[in-house]
Amino acid sequence: MKTGPDQTEAVLYLVYSGWSLKQVGELFGVSKQRIGQITRASGADFRWRSLRSPFDATAMRRDRIAGMTLSAIAQKHHCHFNTAWKWTRDIPRPPLKKNTHGTRPSYIRRGCRCEACRAANAATQRALQSKRRQHNLEGT
């Protein structure tokens, strides 16, 4: 396929919107290897194309940089926690706010053992335990 600038742009657009190289190749009547060549030659970044939309990853990363927690990001973008982690793991996690006590993160991450932090950790543990117990009961 002789690709003019128009066709190259169309190929890049389709690949970027999540079409497989094979699908695009079939559309243009060339091999998937040729499509791979065109995308590589363009120098564009296609690492995120496996996501439903390339803009999700960008927005996700913006949220992460803004300091959102992974679970909040996962909820907002309707994806799994691990997906949120996968696309933002190179971004260092936001620092804990100073002098916050009575939260489980301060118990786990900062290692604080004051009354409030221990109570928060215990409460979370209790909740997890009862959840687990209920799960086991349902299982039998």
Ligand SMILES: [Zn+2]
């Ligand atoms: Zn504390």
